[in-house]
Amino acid sequence: MRNMATYDLMETFRNTNQWLGASALSFASYPLFSMVPNPALQWMAAWGQVTERTFQRMVAKPDWGIRTFTCEDGKDHLVNIETVVEKAFGNLIHFNVSGRETQPRKILLVAPMSGHYATLLRSTVKSLLVNCEVYITDWHNARDIPVSEGKFDVEDYTLYLVDFMKHLGPDTHVIAVCQPAPLTLAATAYLAEEDPDAQPRSLTLIGGPIDPDAAATDVTDFGNRMTMGQLEELMIQRVGFKYKGVGRQVYPGLLQLASFMSMNADRHSKAFTDQIQRTAKGEASDHDAHNRFYDEYLAVMDMTAEFYLSTVERVFKKCEIGKNTFSINGKHVDIGKITTVAVKTVEGANDDISAPGQCVAALGLCTGLPDSKKASHVEPGAGHYGIFAGKSWRDNIRPLVLDFIDANSAAPVKPAKSAANPKTAAANKNAAAK
Structure with a gap:
């Protein structure tokens, strides 16, 4: 109470x-x-x-604001935002451009669930919509989800991504931005073992904390400094009587916003x-x-308490993804099982949220993947937001990502024997990344 x-x-x-x-x-x-x-x-x-x-x-949940799109015929076409998979804690939506031929690139954009809505990636969606079929995860505000729907932690989140990938099929190219990068990598590894034919063609990880210990930031320092008991006591509250999720334990959006703004209080003031x-x-x-x-x-959403706490404990404190010890329902998810999905990492040289080194660690974990299917890129001068939105994304990173996707669009041939070297994989770049 x-x-x-x-x-x-x-x-x-x-x-x-x-x-x-x-x-x-x-x-x-x-x-x-x-x-x-x-x-x-x-x-x-x-x-x-x-x-x-x-x-x-x-x-207020922001509107996507993507209503029309000018196609090659010079005409404006309506953009219909369609829900293709509906779930309690998040939907898979598709930006369908009416009257336009289906684009050859099918992209699943995995949006963060770290306090803001998926609309944070609005500019990313617009830039990809030009010549791609864009799908995105649209996570729900936990305060609006009744307690009867049960829990939602990092394992449930990963299984949601597995279901979304299965629905879209193996000709999908996945792009995970920031927070979901580690769990998207885990979801791909889960499919590699449980349903190999459902794996996507490629996986691009942008500014995600695959191995938080690889480069310390204020975020990782905070996670290591606070005990789980302190976090639960200070950050977790129950939804009040005004919302459908009354009684659900959450990390409130307003509290998250206060934390965000306190990191750069002078600039915001x-x-x-x-x-x-x-x-x-x-x-x-x-x-x-x-x-x-x-x-x-300023538009923030509540996260379920179990998702927030399990993210801090398992992704940051125990570093389960970075150490390849992550498990779902007690079964180990071995990232080394990924053998056919091309993996690319993107980092910003000035990223103070996921510092360079945290994301590229994914390539070293993919011990079963040939070097030819690995790529990495560090964007000079770019901060965290700039690597998926703004000038750096539009002019430099987006073309590299699309080149990488095109280079790995053919149906993969499973290698008989791995050619990867885990000690040097993190530095490799394939032709599409140069």
Whole structure:
């Protein structure tokens, strides 16, 4: 009951700040005040507008905003977002461009479930939609999932990915961004042993913590410093009475957001101060750079407690993926069983979330995979966000990934004997990565 009260208190605090912003905007915008211009009232209205929008976005799932796409015929075609697999904790959705021929590249984009919605990858989807059939995992907000649906931890997450891959078939190319990279690698290894014919053609891992111990960051230091008991006590709460998931133990999105923003508090504080000043001067707009970024950044979702805790314990503390000791329902998932799926890793040289070295460790784990099916790329000057969105992704990384996909689109021939050397695999690059 204590945790439910705390959860509702956070929502009350958010709702109160949204109300205060709306009230300030309404009061300062009273028509009579316009007769005598007052900078203080202009500032109050600007503060209210920015504050209301900020706290309102925290509980709203962003829209994909991908409604039309201009094809080679020069015409705009409608984009229908279709659910192809529906599950309790997440769906598999497809961006179907009406009237366009089916594209030869079929891509499964595995979105992170680390506090933000899958719409965080909106720009990634748009860039791939140009000449690919794009599918993406659309994870649900845990607060909206009834307790009767049961648990959802890292093993359940991995099995969800297995089911999605099976549904799409073996001609699929999987791209995992950040958090899901280790579990996507595990899902591929699981298929390699349980259902080899359902394995995807290729697997691209972007900025994921395959081996967190390979390069320390603030994220890994926090995970190692805190005990599991401390995390459970400080981070886990029960969903309040307002939502369908009432009583479910979660890591609340609002608490996650507070953690995100505290890591760069000065930068965020300056961004909002500057936005208030721009609004007061009439220089801000509904879709300016600040609003485009923070409308997405502030939209957070709850994670199930068991998923968060098992991720910290098994992926970061015990490093089960990095040490190849991960298991599902007590059965070891051997990453070395991957022998036909081409694997590529992408890292950002300035990534402070998953530092260079964490993701490329996947290649060394694929001991059964020939060197010719391994590739790696480190993007100079790119941070964590830049390796899957923005200029670095569009101009450099996306072309390399698509070249890698094209080079490995043919049906694989299972090798009779592995040619890989686990000691040198992490440094290998195939032709598509050069």
